[in-house]
Amino acid sequence: MFPFAYEWTWYFGQYLFMGAAGFAISVVGAGLTYCIVKSIIDIMISDDHAEH
Amino acid sequence: MVIDLDKCTGCASCMVACYSENNVSFRDEESIKLLSINWIQVYKITNGKPFPDTEVCYLPQPCMQCDGKDFGHPPCVSVCPAVATDFDTPTGIVSQIPVRCFGCRYCMAACPYHARKFNWWDPVWPADMERYLSPDVSPRMRGVIEKCTFCYHRFQRARQQAYYKGDAENIKEADYQTACTQACPSGAITFGDMDNPDHAVYTLKKSRYAFRLLERLGTQPSVYYLSTRKWVHRACDNYLEHEEPAAFAGKSA
Amino acid sequence: MTTSAFPEGVKRCSSGKFILWLLPAFLVLLIAAYAMFRVWFYGLNQTNMNDAYGFAIWIWADLAVIALGGGAFFSGFLAYLVGVKKVKNIINFAVVLGVVCYTSALILLGLDVGQPLRGWFIFWHANIHSMLTEVAFCLTIYLGVLIVEFIPVILENPKIQKIRFFHHLSHNMHEIMAVFAATGVFLSFFHQGSLGGVPGVLYGRPFAFREGLFIWPWTFFLFTWSAAAVGPLFTATMCRLTEFITQKKLVKDDVYELLAKISGWMLLTYIIAKSLDTIYWATVTAPARGFAFMDFYSNNPAYYGVWILIAEIVICGFLPALILITQKGRENKKLLFGAAILAIIGLCINRWVMVLQVLAAPLKPFQEEWFVYSPAWTEVITTIMPIAYGIVLISIAYRYLPLFPQEKELNP
Numbered sequence: 001m002f003p004f005a006y007e008w009t010w011y012f013g014q015y016l017f018m019g020a021a022g023f024a025i026s027v028v029g030a031g032l033t034y035c036i037v038k039s040i041i042d043i044m045i046s047d048d049h050a051e052h
Numbered sequence: 053m054v055i056d057l058d059k060c061t062g063c064a065s066c067m068v069a070c071y072s073e074n075n076v077s078f079r080d081e082e083s084i085k086l087l088s089i090n091w092i093q094v095y096k097i098t099n100g101k102p103f104p105d106t107e108v109c110y111l112p113q114p115c116m117q118c119d120g121k122d123f124g125h126p127p128c129v130s131v132c133p134a135v136a137t138d139f140d141t142p143t144g145i146v147s148q149i150p151v152r153c154f155g156c157r158y159c160m161a162a163c164p165y166h167a168r169k170f171n172w173w174d175p176v177w178p179a180d181m182e183r184y185l186s187p188d189v190s191p192r193m194r195g196v197i198e199k200c201t202f203c204y205h206r207f208q209r210a211r212q213q214a215y216y217k218g219d220a221e222n223i224k225e226a227d228y229q230t231a232c233t234q235a236c237p238s239g240a241i242t243f244g245d246m247d248n249p250d251h252a253v254y255t256l257k258k259s260r261y262a263f264r265l266l267e268r269l270g271t272q273p274s275v276y277y278l279s280t281r282k283w284v285h286r287a288c289d290n291y292l293e294h295e296e297p298a299a300f301a302g303k304s305a
Numbered sequence: 306m307t308t309s310a311f312p313e314g315v316k317r318c319s320s321g322k323f324i325l326w327l328l329p330a331f332l333v334l335l336i337a338a339y340a341m342f343r344v345w346f347y348g349l350n351q352t353n354m355n356d357a358y359g360f361a362i363w364i365w366a367d368l369a370v371i372a373l374g375g376g377a378f379f380s381g382f383l384a385y386l387v388g389v390k391k392v393k394n395i396i397n398f399a400v401v402l403g404v405v406c407y408t409s410a411l412i413l414l415g416l417d418v419g420q421p422l423r424g425w426f427i428f429w430h431a432n433i434h435s436m437l438t439e440v441a442f443c444l445t446i447y448l449g450v451l452i453v454e455f456i457p458v459i460l461e462n463p464k465i466q467k468i469r470f471f472h473h474l475s476h477n478m479h480e481i482m483a484v485f486a487a488t489g490v491f492l493s494f495f496h497q498g499s500l501g502g503v504p505g506v507l508y509g510r511p512f513a514f515r516e517g518l519f520i521w522p523w524t525f526f527l528f529t530w531s532a533a534a535v536g537p538l539f540t541a542t543m544c545r546l547t548e549f550i551t552q553k554k555l556v557k558d559d560v561y562e563l564l565a566k567i568s569g570w571m572l573l574t575y576i577i578a579k580s581l582d583t584i585y586w587a588t589v590t591a592p593a594r595g596f597a598f599m600d601f602y603s604n605n606p607a608y609y610g611v612w613i614l615i616a617e618i619v620i621c622g623f624l625p626a627l628i629l630i631t632q633k634g635r636e637n638k639k640l641l642f643g644a645a646i647l648a649i650i651g652l653c654i655n656r657w658v659m660v661l662q663v664l665a666a667p668l669k670p671f672q673e674e675w676f677v678y679s680p681a682w683t684e685v686i687t688t689i690m691p692i693a694y695g696i697v698l699i700s701i702a703y704r705y706l707p708l709f710p711q712e713k714e715l716n717p
Contacts, residue, residue, distance in 0.1 A: 132432055133438040134426040135432045165669075287671045
């Protein structure tokens with residue numbers, strides 16, 4: 001059932017397809033992560049400015 | 053498989069045998085044929101001429117077990133999104149895995165022969181018929197596709213027996229026959245290994261009068277039909293007005 | 306002073322009037338929910354589909370709604386990647402429309418399969434050679450992208466903006482929107498195309514089958530192209546409809562005219578390509594398989610007569626394209642939206658023909674009757690459901706979110 005079990009054979013077409021899908025998901029995920037992290041940092045920076 | 057249309061009487065014993073062997077389900081209400089399930093269907097075709105020139109032919113049609121263009125790519129196999137159907141290279145049989153199928157019906161749209169049927173309902177077996185079902189073939193649930201498998205369970209049984217006899221590669225013609233072949237009273241259906249010169253189908257398929265259904269689509273079916281009647285050849289494929297079936301090219305009817 | 310739930314500087318009607326407006330849509334959704342229950346509980350025998358019509362009105366609705374939702378990706382492409390600033394005035398609306406279209410498509414797909422609980426097989430046991438697999442992957446990921454594009458719009462609501470994290474988050478997401486837009490364009494190109502590939506690879510069905518480029522039949526490119534051409538027209542038409550319902554000008558005319566101009570040229574080039582493809586198919590592909598052109602058009606004029614081809618290519622293809630490429634055609638708003646509606650109808654006809662006419666046409670000479678299909682009530686109400694759902698979502702989004710940057714300026 002798992003793609004890592006012995007009966008499954010990876011071949012080029014699957015690398016290409018899953019790679020492209022994974023790439024698209026990674027880009028979106030990375031972008032979202034960047035936004036969330038930057039927003040937290042922005043809050044921390046504005047807190048610092050408020051204190052000073 | 054080779055089916056001799058000049059021998060078929062239209063009795064549909066092949067259909068009954070198939071229903072019984074493969075636990076094909078049925079309902080109380082079977083008048084809408086497009087909702088019925090059968091793995092082999094007998095069609096009645098005529099030459100369209102009025103009496104006294106009317107001729108009738110009965111055509112049993114199972115799954116064509118197409119080799120597909122570029123051998124190994126039947127029209128239904130490459131389109132299945134979940135690998136619920138696959139082409140088995142050694143036997144040329146197109147398998148169907150009901151527990152993998154999630155019922156998108158793309159394969160049914162792809163098949164030009166309408167060989168694939170969908171389970172619109174769950175099977176309901178009358179009385180205690182469940183106790184008489186064939187143990188070798190699992191019944192299918194609602195929402196999945198099913199089709200003729202050339203009685204693959206019989207192939208598995210024959211292969212197992214050949215293995216125990218110490219000769220795994222050599223399955224004799226008589227050891228693996230489909231239910232429809234065995235049921236046919238007129239011997240219209242012949243089944244065997246088309247690449248094995250010892251099997252009857254090897255010679256039959258080379259007959260001048262052998263043809264395949266909708267051959268021009270490029271599906272490369274494994275089921276050959278035999279008929280000496282030109283109108284039958286014409287009825288089984290599409291031709292433009294000036295074209296002739298290959299077996300009769302340059303000859304009059 | 307309490308912050309208003311409404312965007313700054315715009316007027317909205319009373320809650321009572323708003324709820325009254327939504328009531329008919331909720332009624333439709335309620336009946337559709339019952340239809341969905343019947344289909345999921347009792348099975349697909351609740352529809353009028355059969356072994357000849359394995360694909361029917363739901364698949365058509367999926368194809369049509371995804372193509373029309375293509376306005377989201379193409380507007381995003383124009384606004385964020387090409388830098389056409391005017392399009393930014395309608396991009397938020399396009400994204401909301403995209404969310405409506407793609408979520409509807411996925412719901413309809415969930416209804417349409419025989420074993421919905423096994424739907425995950427398409428991801429886990431993926432056959433990468435199948436066009437449907439490609440569609441499923443790209444659709445799902447693209448819906449994610451659309452939601453990611455929608456989130457900053459939601460966060461713009463004044464009450465939500467008061468929360469600092471959301472204030473910063475919406476700002477940061479806007480900054481890198483081009484990245485999401487680019488991913489959306491990449492995914493859309495493939496899934497719009499693969500939806501075209503679905504009929505195009507069926508070499509057992511000569512009406513649908515097309516030669517192509519490498520693994521992609523010509524219908525792959527034609528579908529993407531038509532979605533990119535007609536999607537923005539659908540966005541513009543729905544925007545105009547929103548203006549009509551709210552009795553407010555929401556977007557300046559030059560935005561409509563720009564979208565219409567781009568769509569017009571895309572539509573013209575598409576319909577020329579489509580005509581060439583049809584001619585090649587009719588003169589080379591089909592005859593090689595023993596089919597004359599008229600074999601695929603029935604003698605019954607009420608059912609798949611040749612009129613359907615003329616409607617798709619001439620009346621709803623060349624005609625609106627020629628109107629939209631002229632300035633006079635675009636300046637006259639009746640002509641512009643008339644042409645847009647014709648183009649939308651043409652797209653719907655194209656999707657219908659490529660799915661349903663394929664299945665209706667007989668292939669075996671001894672089975673000469675055309676297969677007939679008409680949808681059951683369960684299918685009809687669930688196909689109307691996206692419209693009701695769209696009304697609800699767009700109404701709520703319009704009421705509480707600043708969808709239209711030009712609204713304040715146009716309604717002082």
